[in-house]
Amino acid sequence: MSKLIDVEKEGVEIKKSACYFCHQNCGVLAYVKDGKVLQIEGDPEFPTNQGGLCCRGNVALQHLDHPTRINYPLKRVGKRGEGKWEQIPWDQAIREIGDRLLQIRTDHGAEAVATAGGTQRTDDWARRRFMNLFGSPNGFHNSHLCWIPTFMVETAIYGWCPFELDMGNSRCLVLWGQNPGAAGMPEMHHITEFQKKGMKVVVIDPRYSETAAKADLWLPLRPGSDLALALSWIHVIIYEGLYDVEFVNNCCEGFGELAEHVEPFSPEWAAPLTWLTPEQIRQGAYMYALNKPGNIQWGTSVDQIGKPAGSTMHARAILRAITGNLDVPGSDLLTGPSPDFITDEEMEANEWLPEEQKQKQIGADRFKLVTWPGYSRIAEETRKVWGKAPTAEWMCEAHPPSVFRSILTGKPYQVKALLVSATNPINSYGETKLVLDALKAVDFMVTCEYWMTPTAALSDYVLPIAGALERPTITSSYGCSDFLLASQRAIAPMYERRNDYNFWRDLGLATGQADKWPWETVEDAYFHRIAPLGYDVGTYDEFVERYRFHFPEREYAKYQRQGFATPSGKVELVSSVLKDLGYPSLPPYIGPTENEIDHPELAKDFPLVLTTGGGFMPYHHSEHFQIRDLRFLRHEPYMDINPTTAAELDIKDGDWVWIETKRGRIKQKANLTPGIHPRVVFTQRGWWYPERDIRDPDLAGALESNANILTSTADEDCDPYSGAWANRGLLCRVYKHDAELKEAH
Amino acid sequence: MARYAMVLDTRRCVGCHSCTVACKVHNELPVDMIYNCVTTVGPTGVYPDLHMTHLPLLCMHCATSPCVDTCPTCASQQREDGVVFVDDKKCVGCQACIMACPYGARVMNHETGAVQKCDFCKDRVDAGLNPHCVNTCHQKARIFGDLDDETSEVHRLVHGEKAVRLLEELNTEPHAFYIY
Amino acid sequence: MLAVDFFFAGMGGGMLVLAGMIELFIGEARTSFLGNLLGPVFMGVGCGFLVLELGRPFQSWRVFMNPKAILTAGAWIMSLAMVAGLAYAAFGIDPRWFGSESFRWQQDQYPVRKLLSVVCVITGLVVATYPGVLLARHKGRPFWVGPGLIPLFLLSSLATGSAAHFLSGFLIAPEALSPVWASLPSLAGGLLFFQLVLWLGYIYVKRTGATAAEAASAQKWIDGEHAGSFRYGFLFAGTLLPLILLLQPLPALKAAGAVLVLLGGVVMRCLVVHSGRDRTWLPGEQKYRGRLPHGDEAFLKASWNR
Numbered sequence A: 001m002s003k004l005i006d007v008e009k010e011g012v013e014i015k016k017s018a019c020y021f022c023h024q025n026c027g028v029l030a031y032v033k034d035g036k037v038l039q040i041e042g043d044p045e046f047p048t049n050q051g052g053l054c055c056r057g058n059v060a061l062q063h064l065d066h067p068t069r070i071n072y073p074l075k076r077v078g079k080r081g082e083g084k085w086e087q088i089p090w091d092q093a094i095r096e097i098g099d100r101l102l103q104i105r106t107d108h109g110a111e112a113v114a115t116a117g118g119t120q121r122t123d124d125w126a127r128r129r130f131m132n133l134f135g136s137p138n139g140f141h142n143s144h145l146c147w148i149p150t151f152m153v154e155t156a157i158y159g160w161c162p163f164e165l166d167m168g169n170s171r172c173l174v175l176w177g178q179n180p181g182a183a184g185m186p187e188m189h190h191i192t193e194f195q196k197k198g199m200k201v202v203v204i205d206p207r208y209s210e211t212a213a214k215a216d217l218w219l220p221l222r223p224g225s226d227l228a229l230a231l232s233w234i235h236v237i238i239y240e241g242l243y244d245v246e247f248v249n250n251c252c253e254g255f256g257e258l259a260e261h262v263e264p265f266s267p268e269w270a271a272p273l274t275w276l277t278p279e280q281i282r283q284g285a286y287m288y289a290l291n292k293p294g295n296i297q298w299g300t301s302v303d304q305i306g307k308p309a310g311s312t313m314h315a316r317a318i319l320r321a322i323t324g325n326l327d328v329p330g331s332d333l334l335t336g337p338s339p340d341f342i343t344d345e346e347m348e349a350n351e352w353l354p355e356e357q358k359q360k361q362i363g364a365d366r367f368k369l370v371t372w373p374g375y376s377r378i379a380e381e382t383r384k385v386w387g388k389a390p391t392a393e394w395m396c397e398a399h400p401p402s403v404f405r406s407i408l409t410g411k412p413y414q415v416k417a418l419l420v421s422a423t424n425p426i427n428s429y430g431e432t433k434l435v436l437d438a439l440k441a442v443d444f445m446v447t448c449e450y451w452m453t454p455t456a457a458l459s460d461y462v463l464p465i466a467g468a469l470e471r472p473t474i475t476s477s478y479g480c481s482d483f484l485l486a487s488q489r490a491i492a493p494m495y496e497r498r499n500d501y502n503f504w505r506d507l508g509l510a511t512g513q514a515d516k517w518p519w520e521t522v523e524d525a526y527f528h529r530i531a532p533l534g535y536d537v538g539t540y541d542e543f544v545e546r547y548r549f550h551f552p553e554r555e556y557a558k559y560q561r562q563g564f565a566t567p568s569g570k571v572e573l574v575s576s577v578l579k580d581l582g583y584p585s586l587p588p589y590i591g592p593t594e595n596e597i598d599h600p601e602l603a604k605d606f607p608l609v610l611t612t613g614g615g616f617m618p619y620h621h622s623e624h625f626q627i628r629d630l631r632f633l634r635h636e637p638y639m640d641i642n643p644t645t646a647a648e649l650d651i652k653d654g655d656w657v658w659i660e661t662k663r664g665r666i667k668q669k670a671n672l673t674p675g676i677h678p679r680v681v682f683t684q685r686g687w688w689y690p691e692r693d694i695r696d697p698d699l700a701g702a703l704e705s706n707a708n709i710l711t712s713t714a715d716e717d718c719d720p721y722s723g724a725w726a727n728r729g730l731l732c733r734v735y736k737h738d739a740e741l742k743e744a745h
Numbered sequence B: 001m002a003r004y005a006m007v008l009d010t011r012r013c014v015g016c017h018s019c020t021v022a023c024k025v026h027n028e029l030p031v032d033m034i035y036n037c038v039t040t041v042g043p044t045g046v047y048p049d050l051h052m053t054h055l056p057l058l059c060m061h062c063a064t065s066p067c068v069d070t071c072p073t074c075a076s077q078q079r080e081d082g083v084v085f086v087d088d089k090k091c092v093g094c095q096a097c098i099m100a101c102p103y104g105a106r107v108m109n110h111e112t113g114a115v116q117k118c119d120f121c122k123d124r125v126d127a128g129l130n131p132h133c134v135n136t137c138h139q140k141a142r143i144f145g146d147l148d149d150e151t152s153e154v155h156r157l158v159h160g161e162k163a164v165r166l167l168e169e170l171n172t173e174p175h176a177f178y179i180y
Numbered sequence C: 001m002l003a004v005d006f007f008f009a010g011m012g013g014g015m016l017v018l019a020g021m022i023e024l025f026i027g028e029a030r031t032s033f034l035g036n037l038l039g040p041v042f043m044g045v046g047c048g049f050l051v052l053e054l055g056r057p058f059q060s061w062r063v064f065m066n067p068k069a070i071l072t073a074g075a076w077i078m079s080l081a082m083v084a085g086l087a088y089a090a091f092g093i094d095p096r097w098f099g100s101e102s103f104r105w106q107q108d109q110y111p112v113r114k115l116l117s118v119v120c121v122i123t124g125l126v127v128a129t130y131p132g133v134l135l136a137r138h139k140g141r142p143f144w145v146g147p148g149l150i151p152l153f154l155l156s157s158l159a160t161g162s163a164a165h166f167l168s169g170f171l172i173a174p175e176a177l178s179p180v181w182a183s184l185p186s187l188a189g190g191l192l193f194f195q196l197v198l199w200l201g202y203i204y205v206k207r208t209g210a211t212a213a214e215a216a217s218a219q220k221w222i223d224g225e226h227a228g229s230f231r232y233g234f235l236f237a238g239t240l241l242p243l244i245l246l247l248q249p250l251p252a253l254k255a256a257g258a259v260l261v262l263l264g265g266v267v268m269r270c271l272v273v274h275s276g277r278d279r280t281w282l283p284g285e286q287k288y289r290g291r292l293p294h295g296d297e298a299f300l301k302a303s304w305n306r
Helices: A060-064 A090-108 A124-134 A148-158 A185-196 A226-239 A245-251 A255-262 A267-274 A278-290 A309-322 A372-386 A400-409 A432-441 A500-510 A522-533 A540-546 A576-580 A600-605 A628-633 A643-648 B018-026 B066-070 B096-100 B122-126 B132-136 B153-160 C002-025 C033-053 C057-064 C070-090 C110-136 C149-171 C180-207 C212-223 C227-246 C251-275 C285-291
Strands: A013-018 A027-033 A036-042 A074-076 A085-087 A113-116 A172-176 A200-204 A217-219 A294-297 A417-421 A444-449 A461-464 A473-475 A484-487 A608-612 A638-641 A656-661 A664-672 A680-683 A728-736 B004-009 B038-046 B049-056 B076-078 B084-086 B107-109 B114-116 B142-146 B176-179
Touching: A013 A473, A013 A484, A027 A484, A036 A060, A036 B132, A090 A113, A090 A417, A090 A444, A090 A461, A090 A500, A113 A124, A113 A400, A124 A500, A148 A309, A148 A372, A148 A576, A172 A185, A172 A278, A185 A200, A200 A278, A217 A278, A226 A255, A226 A267, A226 A278, A226 A309, A245 A309, A255 A309, A267 A278, A278 A294, A294 A309, A372 A576, A400 A432, A473 A522, A484 A522, A484 A540, A500 A522, A522 A540, A600 A728, A628 B018, A638 A643, A638 A656, A643 A664, B004 B153, B018 B132, B038 C285, B066 B076, B066 B096, B084 B114, B132 B142, B142 B153, B153 B176, C002 C033, C002 C070, C002 C110, C002 C149, C002 C251, C033 C057, C033 C070, C033 C110, C033 C149, C057 C070, C070 C110, C110 C149, C149 C180, C149 C251, C180 C212, C180 C227, C180 C251, C212 C227, C212 C251, C227 C251
Parallel strands: A113 A417, A172 A200, A172 A294, A200 A217, A417 A444, A444 A461, A608 A680, A638 A664, B004 B176
Antiparallel strands: A013 A027, A027 A036, A074 A085, A074 A461, A473 A484, A608 A728, A638 A680, A656 A664, A656 A728, B004 B142, B038 B049, B076 B084, B107 B114
């Protein structure tokens, strides 16, 4: 029954493509004949997945030609959300959109046009290029929730983000709020292999996750209390003499001040805040500090705790420095940007955005770290040492909630147009009600999508975008890695889909940017980027077929040669860059966005602690709920609750329950599990019900089980450094869904 | 003659269900048919002292398979190398094999009126390739091979590690081994 | 539906055994022609239901193909039973229905009749018993596994067979005058008694059985989902009440009792088949399957689910 494709006999071509359904971007072999993909499988020779392919990758063919894919440009007729569309040619759509944007620019300024993205799934440098040339500083993604603030804090402290883990030589890995066992399969595989060779694994996670179940030490902290844990670890490492004296003396600034700062932050201080015992806290610190070299793997959790986020990132970053786990074999490596190929930032045309436009970036007045003020300051330092800057489309963005508010309030000015690509803001941005109001109110909205999502349903134009097998892909960690992995498209885009690169380029051509887009196809642009590497290839496809990836020679301890890309040339435990931006130079203690100590009144009504945002198979954010084989495996949302808590609330396994915060409530089914603290609950993210009516107001159930109904993006609830909002550590309550639930989903 | 077997390393399995989906997709199964469940036992224990195991389930390709014995039409057959499969032409959909299998490995296809099951991707195996579920597993938690070949990975694991079989006491001689 | 198949086939087998045994050890024409005819006919009805339940009914001839399978052996033997039963029943055809004085082929056929009787007894016994053997061999079905179901199915077949022969006699009386027909209720009653004892013993042994799965499956008969039907359908209406009725002097009451015996047979087979849904579940399996869609969910009807 399993088809066996005989390559020779049937005239089948093998294309070296990529999955692209998540950041791991596993290599995929696509068997193509006559322009059709017959079968796909994991590429055994691809360094990350080595032939493996997860649930999502396996349904690529169902995704490719799904009956409900958007295949033609659509123009709204009738009211917004009414669901009435006219199919128009691509060129007409581009022309009309371009004209409208130009009109808006004339009437309100280029800054009145904003773009929204999700996680990295598209050629975002092309998006930034368009925006820079157009004159608008208001591009944004969900970057605040995903690595970007961490990147910038760590770059401020040690001159780049050491996201390249040299696990092969490592003796300890701390997974700080990351669960690769449920969502990052190649990474999990590598962890498993190195564990077999003796590497210790510490998992910091409120849930007994798939990865926690394989760990040597599981630290189930109170969601949002990572800062207390990090500060107490610094305390232990310093005051129990576990720090790397040589590295600290030779390479770090401000150790004395740091030591004084963390003096009160003992494990005994941290215990009631983290709900861990002092023994557990010490055990973790010892495991990391004494099993050297070691790694701290970033996880989205710290980016998603709201108010304490920036400070936590700083504290966590300090741990690498004081243990000397920086840029040495087996530790976290400061690879820096690639000097060899053209990085994303170099394709963004940032130099074309006028200064006065930069200053109009929404949110930059309050949140400096990942906007132009912080980005400029930090890029200044990185350019001195590395010669290049981090990717601006990610590291330098408008503050999304502030943009949504500007649409509704007109402050600081009203954003008139929203170009949405590769995101479903109704599902994925914080404080859903705010997002929904903004999307309904904005004058003009264009969505580039695979599917008719709730956001697309509210748009004026929906443009069909080509997916993974229909596009080439370069994987380079948001443009910040020194390596790249290259994949080619298996087939040309089907129907009238275009690559997202071409959307931005076509829009650029339609708005007077013609001379700035010399690369007609994505392959042309990619070839331009890899050409400086000097491989003997004439096209991008040739590079993929013959080489597939570029890994430069590894140089450890580069700081010995060039110092760190900071003002002092050393690791700034006391950060002068953060101080320049108006932030504390040492990480202060800040409690979670909502917590029982600082908000006792709130805790009376909302006695449980919520964590959400964690990934789980077989979905990815709000994707794949309409892929039948995946939906069959997990067709309803489940929230995790401890059995003792459930008993108190008279909740049985499988009951529908409400989870409510100050912002609103959602319903999910109860999964009783001892794998979570009795006072903590976890809700799954991303849920909507594509089989339901997509039109307003049902929006295919996007408001029913969507965790973002529960979150807040009010300024006072956000991280002062970056403006990141909290998905974790909020206060909530849970109760049974008494009303009879009609099986409408 | 070879004797094929599958080893499931539960120390590695994280319950991602990728093998379930790969199997469904490559066998083009109707949406409600699953050959290859992955169950989760736990977390068991009292917070925070917990334990959790994931068990990929599949047809055990038993040496004394009750399903082959019970089939009245000779549709259910076992090859010399141990692979148990269904010859669709001969199946009349009586479901006796479904009732006979202690492992729940067989599924009725209501569209075609016949019974189907995992066949170890025998066409691929005959061509020297691994079954799809083995290839797709990132964790390399599924190992397939010839149990009689002393140099094979399955042989090494079954004889060298702590390996058990499910429902061993029923004496069907299953050929899927679980490492723990 | 499988239960209905078992019921009819089993009853038919029992009827054949009875007809044959009486012919062999008591004498000719002691049983009703209708009863003799209904034996193979009921078997045929059972087979008919079985065929209809196949995924591919038109391919049903294939079930004769695997001599090593119990089902195939059963199919062959049931076929033989039906032929032998019909042939034997033919001896009871009244020539006057066809306007004849007599049929030559019906006379002086002592050896043929006895031979057919022997075949009927043997094949009838097999048909009455082999479903029990089939279920008893299901290692994966905790309520079924083990030898206990074999005598239970045989007894049920004989009891319902006796009841059916008795009821047939009301419509077409046996040709020869004898006390055999009138004794059938007592036979049925005796079989019911044995069946009751065996059932109580079976449930007890399963409940204290070798495995937890067996105990759990038996518990369902004691106070779980099968308890109501077992107590009121089988024990009361299908065993105790007919036992009393069958021992009454009034033929009408005996007939009522016989009908209840048939009811009890149906209820019992239904309960046994339902119990077969309990499998030797693997760790974590019930939770996994319990969370899968049931089939009526809205998303399954969407265009992207075909």
